[in-house]
Amino acid sequence: MRRSGKSTLLSAFANELLESGVKQEQIIFFNFEERENLELTDWTKLYDEIIVKTDPLKKSYIFLDEVQIISNFEKLVDSLYVKKNIDLYVTGSNAYLLSSELATLLTGRYIAINVHPFSFAEYALCFPEEKNTDRLFRQYLNNSAFPEAVHLSKVAPELVNDYLQSIYDTVIGKDIVVRHKLRNFNKLQRVIEFLFDSVGSLVSPTNIAEQLNRASDKTISHNTIIKLIKYLTESYILYCAPRYDIKGKELLSTNDKYYLIDLGLKNITTTNKYDANLGHKLENVIYFELLRRGGKVFVGKQNDKEVDFVVHKANNEREYYQVAYSINDEKTLEREFSSLRLIKDNYPKYLLTLDYDTAVIDGIHKINVIDWLLDEVTGG
Structure with a gap:
């Protein structure tokens, strides 16, 4: 990116x-x-x-x-x-x-290193004066983690959005519109706004087309949406997490989730800003942290239940993650645990929340997400 x-x-x-x-x-x-x-x-x-x-x-x-x-x-x-x-x-x-x-x-003759905006651990190093990690994490969720944007937020915060706009314009303009010779920018913009607002939600080209065409008399075809999504993921502004059937051990062909390379970009492109959808923003952060830690990241399906993330590691092992902003009652706890309990293997299972309490219940580790991001629990 x-x-x-x-x-x-x-x-x-x-x-x-x-x-x-x-x-x-x-x-x-x-x-x-x-x-x-x-x-x-x-x-x-x-x-x-x-x-x-x-x-x-x-x-x-x-x-x-x-x-x-x-x-x-x-x-x-x-x-x-x-x-x-x-x-x-x-x-x-x-x-x-x-x-x-x-x-x-170059098959087998190169090493690829993906460079993303700052992780939360890296972001925290930029603010050594901030001792309240809860407040710092809320700031991280609602702002950009591009290195220069973080620097600007400290010395000239009024320039941050202009900087992000320049990144957005370059990626969309050079890497997509010019490269692929797109003539209808309006269609691309509508798909971008929809996907940026749908971070962490299951979507498909079919339901994207249905919702966009319902709201406008300028229709977008199913095939056009497939093509535009491909361009967006190739530019690395969006990443796709495909669905994986845990029991059947196969990829599913419908309803993927998309995650945004930098949450600050939502602030210049959508009306769904700042504290809106904090649960999905939290998912976005976890998704990229899992990529940093190695492995392929999928959205899991177990019978009729969803597992937020299934990670396939290089050694053929797996990890399972549920993500929840907070677990404030037994009903919510049971809902989050139930899909993990259905998985009948012995690979690690985690529930990540912003709650302070930690526990191991039925082999499932409930962990504070900030501690996890800072490597204070699992060691990465």
Whole structure:
């Protein structure tokens, strides 16, 4: 995702190399969004320019930031990768980077690192003066966690929304409208507003079409909605959590959930702002934290009940999560526990809430979500 800190991460690593004794001339850095690099569109000329700067007898560290801007960037990356004296690092702001031919060319020969806006633990480090974690978490739920937006919120809060608007305009404009040559922006905008307002709710192209067409005389087809959702998830502004049948051990083809890369974007695009739908905002935070901790994240179905998240870990193990803003009575507690109790395996099961009390009931761990986010309970 744009503005999540990829360029900063690359620069920090380049500085670390310098501090470890690597010479400046061994580090070659291109940010293809910088004005002086806008003319570098021919991959063959760029390749020649990079090779001229390298020494075949020394290791060279090549950093290509926003490489997807270059035409045929896959060929550039593969041509550099096969050079034994080159250590290569590339970034991109949309899924096209690894959904393209590049993923095939480099199968098994690369490590992908997803860079998201700040987690709550990272966000908390930016506010060492705030000792009340409950208040800080409410602030996190209602504001942006993009690194620069967090900085602006401390020094020039009146500029935060303008900054977020610039991110939104760039992602929607460059990564979707221009890239896919969309002619009807109004349809895209209506789908965006619907999905942003429906974070954490089960939706399908069919019910999206029904609701949008009911509210307007300008109809949107089922197929158009499928296409627009694909563009939105490829841009990383929205992530899809597919439904998984726990008992049948298979993916379901209807009713997914979508989560927003940064909750601050809701504040500039929808009327459903700030404290509205805190339960769904909490789900949004948990979803991205689970992605950070590794594994594939699904929405679970167990008989006729829903499990908020099923995580498939790399070692073929699973974790199950229910998320609730608060459990204030026995009826609510039973509702949240019942779907987890139906799962007849021995993998870990968690109920995450903002309540302070913790407990283990029938093998299900009830945990304060802030402690969990700060790694004070499970250790991540």
